[in-house]
Amino acid sequence: MSGTPHAASETIAPLDDPAGTLLALDFDGTLAHIVDDPARAYVHPESIAALGRLGTILGGITIITGRPVAQALELGGFEGLRGLERLTIHGQYGAEHWDAASTQALSAQRPTEISTLAERLPGILQQLGAGAARIEDKGLALAVHTRGLDAELIGHLERPLRQVADDFGLRLEPGRQVIELRSGTVDKGTALRQVVADLQARTVVFAGDDLGDLPAFDAVDALRADGVRGVLVCSASAEQDALVSRSDLVLQGPDAVAEWLTGWADALGV
Ligand SMILES: [Mg+2]
Known part of the structure; x- marks a missing residue:
């Protein structure tokens, strides 16, 4: 074209x-x-x-x-x-x-891993210094909205969250102003x-x-x-x-x- x-x-x-x-x-x-x-x-x-x-x-x-x-x-x-x-x-x-x-x-169906992580994610983000990030529970995914967070902090979030995704058997989906952890086939x-x-x-x-x-x-x-x-x-x-x-x-x-x-x-x- x-x-x-x-x-x-x-x-x-x-x-x-x-x-x-x-x-x-x-x-x-x-x-x-x-x-x-x-x-x-x-x-x-x-x-x-x-x-x-x-x-x-x-x-x-x-x-x-x-x-x-x-x-x-x-x-x-x-x-x-x-x-x-x-x-x-x-x-x-x-x-x-x-x-x-x-x-x-x-x-x-909502996987149990998502339910378990939904309970733990606020604490995990707190530990990463990103307690101000807003978590959206989408049912089959948890979205961490990063708008408004310090750019350097956002840059440092992806790697530990990828580890969390691996630990829970989920996949990490980075996007514009958002990092999602979702179940993923x-x-x-x-x-x-x-x-x-x-x-x-x-x-x-x-x-x-x-x-x-x-x-x-x-x-x-x-x-x-x-x-x-x-x-x-x-x-x-x-x-x-x-x-x-x-x-x-x-x-x-x-x-x-x-x-x-x-x-x-x-x-x-x-
Ligand atoms: Mg889009």
Whole structure:
């Protein structure tokens, strides 16, 4: 999608075969701005409007997020929206699933390791000098929100928390302003591959902003080798540039993502 000159519409997103195209999106940092209080994040209104338009023509739209499904639904306002009758959401990196058609949510069982660690984590953070970090219990993960902490301290947290994750048989998921400890047989890559297989998508467009999206980028690369057309989109930020060099399209954050989705819907004439 880069290099040689294209017509403007061609550079937006694939326009042929919309029925065979899956659009998969991360939530925070991609559809929604990262905000101080994660409970106050919201999806860019233009993105919601564009998704409602794209949903009438694309083969599928799915949101793959680290958030629990219930949070993504509450903050996203997707439920009952016209055009999103077939939307699916994969929460907690794919451990939870929801689809708009049935409005049923399926979730993995909370592992006992998470319950045990939930009790001990405040003390562990205290010992690490990070007692001020806010802990969010997501059910299948514990998120340590680091916004507002001293940058040097944040830099020193990852290694001991990785050890804690190892001790509890969990995986560490570092992200923008957050370090998560979660149970982990699934990641965004497994979730994405499942949706592509379910829909038998011939084209997959994935947009993300953070390290947790890398497995989905890997999945798209693997799917390309299997003959699926892949388009990788980065919602870029000053906090994370790991996805930039691997992306076909680099957008400057959720505002630019909203503009891109709107342009895609315009180009498809929906
Ligand atoms: Mg994100």
